[in-house]
Amino acid sequence: MYLVRPADFADLPALERLAQQAGIGITNFPANRERLNDKIASSRRSLQTDVVQPGDESYLFVLVDTSKDQIVGCCGIDAMVGVDTPFYSYRIDEVVHASPQLQIHNRIPALFLCHDYSGTSRLIALVVDKAHQNNVAMSLLSRARLLFIARYPERFTKRLFAELRGESDKKGYSAFWDALGKHFFTMDFKKADYLSGVSNKNFIAELMPRYPIYVPTLPEAAQEAIGVIHENSDQSAEILLNEGFEFRGYVDIFDAGPSIEARTESLHTITQQKMDKALSLTDTAKGPMHLISAGHLEHFRVTAAPAEPQVAGLALEKATQERLGISSGHRIQWVAL
Amino acid sequence: MYLVRPADFADLPALERLAQQAGIGITNFPANRERLNDKIASSRRSLQTDVVQPGDESYLFVLVDTSKDQIVGCCGIDAMVGVDTPFYSYRIDEVVHASPQLQIHNRIPALFLCHDYSGTSRLIALVVDKAHQNNVAMSLLSRARLLFIARYPERFTKRLFAELRGESDKKGYSAFWDALGKHFFTMDFKKADYLSGVSNKNFIAELMPRYPIYVPTLPEAAQEAIGVIHENSDQSAEILLNEGFEFRGYVDIFDAGPSIEARTESLHTITQQKMDKALSLTDTAKGPMHLISAGHLEHFRVTAAPAEPQVAGLALEKATQERLGISSGHRIQWVAL
């Protein structure tokens, strides 16, 4: 069975292994032990802090395969990006150039460097071991974050976004980077991607073009990569799109992977989730699969298990209660898988 | 009593008189007989056409004081602006300039020339005789348009906007124009305003600045005028704001008057309006004031009168029915005033 809980320092080796597997293009989860350690520390600090409104907190969660007590995935939330340095994206806007006299009316898409997502909460870095990329594990890990946000809305902004990994091949070659970023960074995609994960992001403002880039002037391969999701991220993208996330024309400045956004209150998991008592499952029918969470902040736990909604609460198996560290009568939060 | 109906050619002299009173700053209602005649013709043509989706139609309505059979106001709707030539506005966007090293983080508002409202339906030119600027007449005239839109949604876009007249004095002096437009048009506000009403709008693209204007670099009087409503338009602005219109940072390129917008489906009048049978008012109680419409397209009529909502329809006085040219049993549309 699977359990999601906040990351702890003991998870560092496992996280490092995951980061190495994740590969290029997941800039907010670099395979750098020191940075990963910082991320765990920041998450712990955030969970231990009384938060009235979102700031520079970040939260890191791990997915545990409880049968082997092994870390097999992780994900996170940044309470607010762009706090210290602006958070950059490209906004795709159409520029209209029309000549009535020549009866020409051109709508030309152009990329505008912007920081429209500065000041917004972000879902980051969903990484899961190949062997565990099944629907239950992926949904649990991804949506556990939304249950957390529903529990602590004051810790997040009303708008939420997620960056989806853009197209690049196994060697880290990105046609979009090659056509655009490379000319301004004079380094390869891998290095820029890594730097953007470990360094402060001033260098983006320093090096990136300040004027709009007209899409038709880019090579075709680069044009085609704009807004396209890396095949490895299809599954996690689908989970979020089903939740109500939408693409609004923002893409990553490095690989042109799309960002998707939503108003927090309208997300499926958040509108559907309920809080009530845990009950015991008495009859033989186990009921449909649910995501069930319990525990406060540092002790926040989410698991996926069969359960039966009843008038007085949600009926769970004994084993599920134990996994969550609760017993009947405790308050729990749940949503159908 | 008041009645709103589509304008006809016979209304031309009355409309001309109204336009002269309206004064400067209402660019889509110029005191030019020929242009007004065109507007009436366009409205009649639009009402007589089968429309599947919005195009270059425009609708002009007049407010009749039925006691004297006199035209005392008018208003209109453009099905879609920017069809032939783009529709220009300034979008106020903040430009962020930050220097981490100097610990400076400036958010500088700037005006960007855009045509974001191109392709959108617009409410235009609400003009009412001074003597009739009472709440009933103003609400009737303004909201009659929304009832019309509710009846014929296929004729309008899903988003709707209205331009509110910006600050200028009786002589047509606008501090904003003086600081900005004047330098690019080399003519006075009055003339530019008039030209923009009677001519095609190519000259705006030809003459207006193509680069953003940083608000703090403008003289203070001009800065203060941005997004401010002309005092004569306060009342009509309030009616629309109560309907659910919002200011989203777009202002007029000449006088910086605000544009306000809404999703059509969410407007108060449109969500609240009902269609059912007209009934006769039998008891002595007249009931609360309602806006009541009847008739199809060219014969569309709206009046304000006391009425009593009942299970089977809306009960009206005999006089009201006559004013609308209906009798009990006819289908009518209504909304509470």
Place this chain on the structure above:
Amino acid sequence: MMVIRPICQNDLKSLYRLAEKTGIGFTSLVSDEAILQKKIDGAVRSFNKEDVTEPHNEDYLMVLEDTSTGDIVGTCGILATVGLDEPFYSYHLGSITHASRELKVHNVIPTLVLNNDFTGCSEICTLFLEEDYRHSKNGQLLSKARFMFMAQFPERFTEKVFAEMRGISNEDGVSPLWESLGRHFFSIDFKEADELTAQGNKQFIAELMPNNPVYVNLLPPEAREVLGQVHKNTVPARRLLEQEGFRYENYVDIFDGGPSLEARVQDIRAVRESRLCLANIGQPKGTTEGVSEGNYYLVSNAKVADFRCILVQRSIPPGSAMTLTQEEADNLCITNKEPVRIVELSPYSR
């Protein structure tokens, strides 16, 4: 003898014949009688304007006449100002630096910035010489005669003067810069855009061209390489102007990337070194009938409407007077002791 003179009303047929020979890409001389007649009218009006104290919309179109046949075999012109009736566009090739201390990256990125900087400037233009006459320094006479006119009447021109040079395109008239830049913004082809521009119709450029700087490093190599480069046929013309002191100051044509060359009128070698002297009609010393040797000199008169310029060869440098044969004097429309302006045809030969 080859003589430069203002174009006149009788030249329409000859001008049309020349225009037919110019070919694609030479947009200032199109084979259309109505347009050419208008051009002649403008030029005649300009040369006949007296008391001009500052440049306006004058168009000084001159022709090269072979007096032995009476044929017109070349043209050259000066526009007193450009851009005052229709906007005049160019790209300025500038740079933007993007540097990050932290990453030790320092990039200087060339950019193309759309502008109208030449507005109000004088332009030398419409240089064309018939193929059969491309010898005996006729090309130099044709090009440099304009400097003699400018030296004599500086009040008719701006302090700075420029020339647009034809940029690189292949045999089919395809320009690499256009293909990677202009094409995306105009839905018409290069030839059509070029012709519209030639007809003085430039509003569409403002309407269709991106008004933000274009990053040159994002253009394909073949487009980058043509910026500021001239068509191979134009290489000699460029060298000639550069020898006279014209400089490429990073302005290029928005369509084909061809360079504009510019100079202060007073800094042009032929202007600076030219001087007035008196004409002495007679047999020049050191020359024998029919034998040509010595240095070449441009000689012009000091008249506007009757401007003339010829090329002579003298083995003895002229001093305060210039001895001219009767034929030369006749071709210059001068009599004995009238002032003439002279200058060595080439630099470094003084």
Place this chain on the structure above:
Amino acid sequence: MMVIRPICQNDLKSLYRLAEKTGIGFTSLVSDEAILQKKIDGAVRSFNKEDVTEPHNEDYLMVLEDTSTGDIVGTCGILATVGLDEPFYSYHLGSITHASRELKVHNVIPTLVLNNDFTGCSEICTLFLEEDYRHSKNGQLLSKARFMFMAQFPERFTEKVFAEMRGISNEDGVSPLWESLGRHFFSIDFKEADELTAQGNKQFIAELMPNNPVYVNLLPPEAREVLGQVHKNTVPARRLLEQEGFRYENYVDIFDGGPSLEARVQDIRAVRESRLCLANIGQPKGTTEGVSEGNYYLVSNAKVADFRCILVQRSIPPGSAMTLTQEEADNLCITNKEPVRIVELSPYSR
């Protein structure tokens, strides 16, 4: 005698004394020993570099020494390149035309476009002369000695060279351009911004300045009027450079709007007309001991590390040789028959 020579390690105290006298707005010479020492180190290193084939980051700082007292009374410098370590910013004053045929409106609107166009260019700078020595053509010697060095070692500089001139500000150091433009984007004051820039710290400009063109017609009149204008104390320096062939090509300082003047090195009068000849040590003809008359000549040697330049007066124009007194030769660090470079101090005196 007044002699120009490279700065050396012993000059720190004198340089500091001069720096104290420069006052606000002279940011290239600040009274800070550490910074000055670094400057001297850079200059010494630059003058001692041999076999330089192209310009890099050399900083040729020279001083004017009064040999009668041994005092350093002025400085002048040349930077081989600017903008390669830190971005170098300027505004280009261009134009944009907005025209409507229909309305018969044709507006040419001046714009300020932020750029790094001078990146990689040589700059003449750090010109300062002590008040007591502002006579006897010392200022001209100080400024033009640099051209002698450039004429002798052109490979050490770029084809184009420029100079930034101090713009207009009032007695309190308030610049009208800064007040109506820069101030809105920097939350620091003019002085602070200017000092940061002087220390080579320019990243903040990219971070804070608007990167879109600024419409000059929207600026208040007092700001518009200072564009391209020099501070009244700088008027003579500007005239001096213009006489040498430097031109204002519409580049201005981003803070105070002061003009940059530029020239091709080979077009600078003092470079173009300077020539090498042999030194003849002896008594110059036509001069009497202690009596000065005739034309002024700049005379320099042909050495890098031991570069020297002085001013002499001769009543007879020098030919292929220049007769120098023993004192003059000593001050030039040359012996008999060594080559020296000479040029008339001023144009039109040849």
